[in-house]
Every structure is written in structure tokens, then in C-alpha cells.
Amino acid sequence: MSDKQNTIIDVNELQTSFFVDGKEVKAVDGVTFDVPSGKTLGIVGESGSGKSITSLSIMRLINNPGKIKGGEINFNGENLLDKSEAQMRKIRGNQISMIFQEPMTSLNPVFTVADQIGEAVMIHQKLSKKKAREKSLEMLKLVGIPSPEKRLDNYPHELSGGMRQRVMIAIALACRPELLIADEPTTALDVTIQAQILRLIRNLQEELGMSVILITHDLGVVAETCDYVAVMYAGKIVEYADVNTLFRDPKHPYTVGLLKSLPRHDIDMEGDLSTIKGMVPTPDNMPKGCRFAPRCPFARDMCRENLPHLEDEGDGNQVRCWIHTDQWDGPEVNVKDDYESAASKQS
Amino acid sequence: MTTNLLQVNNLKQYFPIKGGFFGRRVNDVKAVDDISFAVKEGETLSIVGESGCGKSTTGRAILRLDEPTSGEVSFNGVDLLSLNGREMRKQRKDLQIIFQDPYASINPRQTVRKVLDEAMEIQNVVPRKDRADRMMELMETVGLGRHQLDRFPHEFSGGQRQRIGIARALAVDPKLIVCDESVSALDVSIQAQVLNLLKKLQKDFNLTYLFISHDLGVVRHISDRVMVMYLGKIVEIGDKKSVFDNPKHPYTKTLLSAIPVPDPTAERDQIVLRGDVPSPIDPPTGCRFHTRCPFATDKCKEEVPELRQDADLMKDGHNAACHYIEEIESGEMKPKYK
Numbered sequence: 001m002s003d004k005q006n007t008i009i010d011v012n013e014l015q016t017s018f019f020v021d022g023k024e025v026k027a028v029d030g031v032t033f034d035v036p037s038g039k040t041l042g043i044v045g046e047s048g049s050g051k052s053i054t055s056l057s058i059m060r061l062i063n064n065p066g067k068i069k070g071g072e073i074n075f076n077g078e079n080l081l082d083k084s085e086a087q088m089r090k091i092r093g094n095q096i097s098m099i100f101q102e103p104m105t106s107l108n109p110v111f112t113v114a115d116q117i118g119e120a121v122m123i124h125q126k127l128s129k130k131k132a133r134e135k136s137l138e139m140l141k142l143v144g145i146p147s148p149e150k151r152l153d154n155y156p157h158e159l160s161g162g163m164r165q166r167v168m169i170a171i172a173l174a175c176r177p178e179l180l181i182a183d184e185p186t187t188a189l190d191v192t193i194q195a196q197i198l199r200l201i202r203n204l205q206e207e208l209g210m211s212v213i214l215i216t217h218d219l220g221v222v223a224e225t226c227d228y229v230a231v232m233y234a235g236k237i238v239e240y241a242d243v244n245t246l247f248r249d250p251k252h253p254y255t256v257g258l259l260k261s262l263p264r265h266d267i268d269m270e271g272d273l274s275t276i277k278g279m280v281p282t283p284d285n286m287p288k289g290c291r292f293a294p295r296c297p298f299a300r301d302m303c304r305e306n307l308p309h310l311e312d313e314g315d316g317n318q319v320r321c322w323i324h325t326d327q328w329d330g331p332e333v334n335v336k337d338d339y340e341s342a343a344s345k346q347s
Numbered sequence: 348m349t350t351n352l353l354q355v356n357n358l359k360q361y362f363p364i365k366g367g368f369f370g371r372r373v374n375d376v377k378a379v380d381d382i383s384f385a386v387k388e389g390e391t392l393s394i395v396g397e398s399g400c401g402k403s404t405t406g407r408a409i410l411r412l413d414e415p416t417s418g419e420v421s422f423n424g425v426d427l428l429s430l431n432g433r434e435m436r437k438q439r440k441d442l443q444i445i446f447q448d449p450y451a452s453i454n455p456r457q458t459v460r461k462v463l464d465e466a467m468e469i470q471n472v473v474p475r476k477d478r479a480d481r482m483m484e485l486m487e488t489v490g491l492g493r494h495q496l497d498r499f500p501h502e503f504s505g506g507q508r509q510r511i512g513i514a515r516a517l518a519v520d521p522k523l524i525v526c527d528e529s530v531s532a533l534d535v536s537i538q539a540q541v542l543n544l545l546k547k548l549q550k551d552f553n554l555t556y557l558f559i560s561h562d563l564g565v566v567r568h569i570s571d572r573v574m575v576m577y578l579g580k581i582v583e584i585g586d587k588k589s590v591f592d593n594p595k596h597p598y599t600k601t602l603l604s605a606i607p608v609p610d611p612t613a614e615r616d617q618i619v620l621r622g623d624v625p626s627p628i629d630p631p632t633g634c635r636f637h638t639r640c641p642f643a644t645d646k647c648k649e650e651v652p653e654l655r656q657d658a659d660l661m662k663d664g665h666n667a668a669c670h671y672i673e674e675i676e677s678g679e680m681k682p683k684y685k
Binding site: 046047146160161162163190191192193194195196198199217218219220221222223224225243244247248257258259261262263264265266268269272273274275276279280 | 538542543562613619
């Protein structure tokens, strides 16, 4: 993985579970990754893969019946899991900020834009009300809202979806955080607005030198904005790589399947789309070995029996798959090239 | 020679806004404003556009789920808008719809058997004694197991539920299926399964699809022809290849360029539009896109462009509604921003 001195956050064996009806549901099960300073890490995965729970765990926003069971989250060398709630409150919105998918539900409908941006700087930077208003105006300009003076006294319902998301970003960035966690920030937006918001996040990142964790299900968004990518499946990271390697030379069968099942607007594809058989396992019915084995076209008995480790490929990239280990007892496989023919033979 | 299964002429769908003391009609939301197009038998025509462009409203108006304000919808030679309720219900045997949200569009208190039985009962397409066999057959057609017939919707995953929605539409042996964002709620790997199924069914049963979607990747994969809408108007229509590889309307171009490509090395000439989609209550005069268009001139503010084609630039059936197709193409007009 990347140079340890230059990572902003380092997540180690994070485990977050939910306890429902006396049963434990492991939503995040031993997740390890880090984010190099000033870079963007994308966490991709389908619904239920645990990507959002990972981000909420970093913010320590897991409430009952959920619980962070173990692991470490080292932010600037300090473990966030050791912090008290009061200490966390100083970090949230100040050093680490978060923006969510649905800007309507994450803004408070009864406060104006100026109130909501100002709140963050008044609490964390102890600014006066007047100074906070000036700061709010500066932030609205920064995120590119037209006629910001007028918008200061607007309520969220008076803004469009794209503008609300800009306000969310303004709030998140008001204290110049070192790390921004964006959880599906453009999923609810139309593509032309999505392009605006992604461009904005990218520009601001350069300007302010922040690090970003971008959580998304959209591989296009990842390719466009991220430097590194972690692919999650059923609570575990199955592949971690720099963005060019991941798209050029994906190693895990799940990553390959995901890329191949994506219809593209810029390329004609003949015949059927390649698919991933079956569906994501439910948490109460987790496979014993590799979590992807029941859907994997290459799976053998060893995959069904034993869970592979996330292993370093030597170039800083990691993959959790038996095929890429010495223990692999099957015929030689090139996951990317052989996927389609193997998948078509799957019953 | 394929014939037009569906012909839509000058369709308008206005939704009144009530207000004032007596709840008078103060204005209209012009969701669909005078559009005409045709769908050939056995083809897939996709309607694409951003939220509020009127794509779903168009689909609903054709099925008369909302009564259109004016226009003509001719299906198989029958003018649907002149039919009374009973006649229309008969026509619905041939016109089915698959909705976006498989969680909301199936009655949670009915088993799959009841859902399918009800569809066949209402249309009376299959004699009662044959229905059980037909249901088994349908389940297999959409890739579900026969043993799942007596389960309730909550026992299925999202992808499986969408298959139930498809089975229900197929139960009455329709000719045209309106797919309203039918795969949008599904994860990519499941979406691919359902798309393949829809394609296979089209071949097997000679179905015609009106496919409504905001996802241009999906649209390119499933369509024969594509129609792009913006604020209640058609801005461009043509066969899939022309529209995707050779778009002529500035809106289509920006829409296509805005989609992130899953390839970090792709060189892209991205146009990022300014501003938001204006309100359909008081849409801009002239060309509705002029407020955001990088090429807009005074003429665009005043004159509504008609759908037209330039014989030198566009192939048969490829039309775009822009005053300056030639000038933009030749490079004579330059974008004012990028």
C-alpha cells in the first residue's frame, strides 16, 4: 500500500455489526484501507456491500442497534475509536466532514442557508454571528452558487437539487476539513448537474488540498474522480488498486463481472450483457469461504471452504482471491479474459 | 415493411396549478408540450432526458393513466383518446407497463399467483382451467421458479420483484410494453440480468418497447431508436447510432458528454452546462434550451425551432430541433463557454 507517512487516514480491520432480534449482522467485516494525503479514494460496491456503513463508522455515527466492534481508525496518527463523544464532536465538521446522498433530507428545512453554513464556523472556529455570515457568503461563492447574496437568506425548499448539494458542500467545507467523506453525492442528481458537482469537488480538492473518500456505486464516477479504488463486496474489500490499474487490469472476478455487466453509452455492445449470476448474499446467510464464491464462475472447492486474505500484489495493489495465490489448485486463469466464457458455462 | 404500431401526434399534457381564493386554475405545468413521434412494430424506442423533461408523463399519457390535454394517440389504427373507459380497458390488454419501483408496484398482500391471476382475470385472456399452466410457464419465462408462485412479494429481492412485474405484464400477451425506468432501481449486476431478459422476451414474443430511462448506457444497449426530450419537447430523435455517435442538438451533445465513462484514460471533451433545468410552469420562450445553451442567439430566444433534418449531415429519420445545426457543425459558431 502507499507510503504510511503520507496517509491521512488508515483504517485497520474495522468491524461494524448490527444486532437485530438477538442476531448479529456483520455489515462491515474486517475492512482495511488507507487514503494517501491529498488524494481521492473511491469505495465502490452494490447495495448491502457495507460501503456506507464504513463511512459512517469513520465518523463514529453508528447508533443502536449498530456497534463498532473492533479495529482501528487512525486519523493523523490518532485512533478515532478511542475518542470520547465530546472529542469526536470537535473533529466532525471540522477536520472530517461528510456530505450525503439526499441533500433535501440532510439540510434542516427550518433554517436558512446562512444559518446552516454559519453554525459550523461559529461552533468550531468561534466566529461571531456577523463574521459567520461573511464566511457563509464566501463559501457560497466558492461553491459557485449564482447571486450568493440573495441565496444566503433562502430556505432549502427554495433551492433546486443541484444548489442544495452545493450548499451541503459549502457547509462541509466551511471549516476547511482535511478529509471529506462524500457518500453518493451525485446519485440523486441529473447527469448534467452531476458533472457540475463532480467538477466542483475536484477543483475544491486541488484548491484546499483535502483528501476525499468518495462512496459510490457508479464506476463511471470512480474512473473520473478517484486516484485509488477499493471494491467492496458483502462487508469486505475484495480489491484495492490505483484507478488506472483497476480499470485496465482488474484482478478479482467480482470487479471484472461488475465492469463487464455495465452497459456503456460510448461503445456499442453486441448481444447480451455479461452478468453476475445470482445475487448478493444476505448477512444472515453468509457463505463460509469466499463471499463471492456462490456467484463466481471460477469458484472451486477451496473457494467455498476457505476465505482468502487481502494480499498485496507487490505493486501496492491488493486482491482477495485464491486465483492470485500460490495455493490455487485449479487450472491457470486470466480472470479478465476468461470471465465471459467461464460465466456462460455457469449453470 | 414494418408498420407503425403506435403513432403519437401533437400530444400535450398540462397539469393545472390551482390557487387563489376559489381554487381557480392559475397556471399549468406544461409537462409534455406538443410532441409527435411513432413507434414501429417490434422495435424499441427509448425516451431519454433529465428529471422533469416529460418522459414518464409521455408514457403515462399514451396508456391514458393520466388523461392527456390534447393530441392523438393511435395504436394499431385505433385512436385511444376517443375510446370510453370500457373500450380502453380492452385495449390495455395490448398495452402494458412495467414501473420503476418493484417495491411499490406490486400489492404486498397478494401472492405472485394472485397477482398473475388477477391480470389474466381482468383481461380474460386465458380460460380459467389453463391459467395454472400459463402461470408456471410465465414464471419460467422470466427466470423464476415454479415453486415461488405462492410466495409474497417481500420474500423476493428487488431483481426478482422486477421479474414478477415483467411476468404480470406478459400475462395478457401484450403488443407494446412501456418500461418506465424499469431497471433504474437495480444494482448493476442485477440490471444486466433484467436487461438481457427484456431483450430475449422481445425476440421471442415480438414485443414493442417504449423504454423510458435516464441512463444512457442502458438506452444504448437496449434501443433501436432514441428520442431525447428537454422540458416537454423533443429535441432530437433518430436511430441509436446516429444519436449517440453523431448527435446534432447541443443539448444531446452536453448530455452525452456529461456522463462519466468507466475508463480513467478516456480523453474527453466535456461540456459542463451552466445552471439548472428551468421550471416547466413558465418554460423559456423560443428554444427551451436557450437559457443554458452555449450557442444561443437572439433568434433562439424568440423562435421555437422545429424538428428538422439536414440532408447533408443527418441520415433518414434523424431529426433535431435546433436553428443552427449546420453552423455548429461547420464550426462557424463557437460555444460561448465550456
